[in-house]
Structures are given as structure tokens and as C-alpha cells.
Amino acid sequence: MCIRDSYKGLPAAWCRQFFFASLRIGLYYNYSDYLQAKQKKTSLSALESTLGSLGAGAIGISAVMPFDVIFVRFQAENALPPAQRRGYTSLGNAMTRIIREEGPATLWRGIIPAIGRAMSLNLGMLVPFDMCKKLLVPYLGATKANVLLSSAVAGLGASFCSLPFDNAKVKMQSMKAAADGRMKYSGLLDCMM
Numbered sequence: 001m002c003i004r005d006s007y008k009g010l011p012a013a014w015c016r017q018f019f020f021a022s023l024r025i026g027l028y029y030n031y032s033d034y035l036q037a038k039q040k041k042t043s044l045s046a047l048e049s050t051l052g053s054l055g056a057g058a059i060g061i062s063a064v065m066p067f068d069v070i071f072v073r074f075q076a077e078n079a080l081p082p083a084q085r086r087g088y089t090s091l092g093n094a095m096t097r098i099i100r101e102e103g104p105a106t107l108w109r110g111i112i113p114a115i116g117r118a119m120s121l122n123l124g125m126l127v128p129f130d131m132c133k134k135l136l137v138p139y140l141g142a143t144k145a146n147v148l149l150s151s152a153v154a155g156l157g158a159s160f161c162s163l164p165f166d167n168a169k170v171k172m173q174s175m176k177a178a179a180d181g182r183m184k185y186s187g188l189l190d191c192m193m
Contacts, residue, residue: 009074011091016067024060024118028052028126043134049127057122058115065114066107069173070094076174084176110172112188117165124161129154168192 031052032044044052061068070091077085088094098106132150140146168191175184185191 005078008077009071009091012067012071012074012094015091016064016071019064019067020060020118023063024056024122025126027056027059028122031056032130043130046127046131049130050123053122053126054119056126057118057120060122061114061118062108062111065111066095067091068114068169069098069107069109072110072170072173073098076170079174080176110169113165113168113172113191116188117162117169120161120165121158124157124159125154128157164192 032049035044035048035052036042070088073086073094074088077088080086086094086097088097095107098104129150132153133146136146136149140149168188171191172185172188177183
């Protein structure tokens with residue numbers, strides 16, 4: 001594998017990350033600001049933060065799923081036998097060919113594990129970040145050290161919570177139909193077992 005192969009699908013990854021990060025973080029903090037203003041308080045409860053992070057994750061990934069499918073396919077291309085490789089040449093080529101050859105619904109293949117992953121990622125990242133930041137104020141104040149430590153805790157939480165869903169999502173998005181037309185996995189639970 002050459003370095004160039006490591007960057008296959010980079011435009012799809014950029015689109016996915018740009019729009020997903022903007023949506024999930026923007027939705028969460030707009031929800032948070034709205035509730036705090038409405039309830040005249042300075043922070044959300046753990047339940048409110050949890051619900052906001054789960055909803056923002058689900059909405060965010062649902063909107064960008066086509067980019068995610070295309071990115072995974074570009075990355076998985078070299079693992080396929082030469083006869084099964086799709087040979088996409090660009091983001092636009094992949095998008096139009098998937099729609100034409102497999103149908104538009106294919107762009108949302110793996111949406112259930114992707115939603116699970118996005119929700120668990122947000123839950124493991126945004127809720128611990130806000131709570132840790134709040135808990136550390138008496139010790140560190142509202143400082144960069146507080147943000148750095150809270151970010152580290154959030155990163156660990158996000159990785160731990162989302163990895164099982166990430167694994168299933170990649171398996172489902174990169175699968176091809178067998179000769180008889182059947183897919184390897186019938187759904188999320190089948191894939192995770």
C-alpha cells in the first residue's frame with residue numbers, strides 16, 4: 001500500500017467531517033443555549049445534556065451519510081479482489097454510480113449503526129466535556145488547563161462509547177452482495193454478533 005492509498009476518499013471524508021462536526025456540535029450547543037435561556041439557568045442537567053447530544057448525533061449523521069458511505073468505499077477498495085473493485089474516480093463519480101447502479105437508498109446503507117455510533121460519540125464526548133469542565137472550575141477555574149483536561153476526558157469517552165458501532169458501520173458499508181444477491185449482514189445485531 002502506498003501513501004496515496006491512505007488518502008483515497010479524502011474529499012468525501014472532508015465533506016463528512018465538515019458537515020457532521022458542524023451539525024452535531026452546532027445543534028447540541030444551540031439546544032443547550034436555548035434551554036438555558038428558557039429555563040434561566042447556566043447549565044443543563046445530565047439528562048438534558050444526554051438527550052441533546054443523542055439527538056444532535058442522530059440528526060448530524062443522517063444528513064451526511066452519503067459522504068460516509070462513499071468514504072468507506074474508497075478506503076475499502078484495495079481490500080477487495082481486483083474483480084470486485086468499484087473503481088470510483090471521484091466523489092461525484094462515486095455518488096452518481098451508486099445511485100445509478102445500486103439505488104439511492106444505498107447511500108444510507110449502514111445508517112442504523114452509523115446513528116448508534118454518532119449518538120454514542122456525542123454522548124461520550126459532549127456530555128463529559130461539559131460536566132468535567134463544570135466540575136473542574138473550583139480547582140482550575142475557567143482556564144485553558146480546564147478545557148484541555150476536559151477535552152482529554154471527552155476524547156477517551158467518545159472513543160470508548162463509539163468503537164463497537166464504528167466497527168459494525170464499516171462492515172455494513174463496505175459489504176457487497178454475494179452471487180445469490182444476499183448481503184453478508186442482515187442488520188446491526190447480526191453484524192455485531
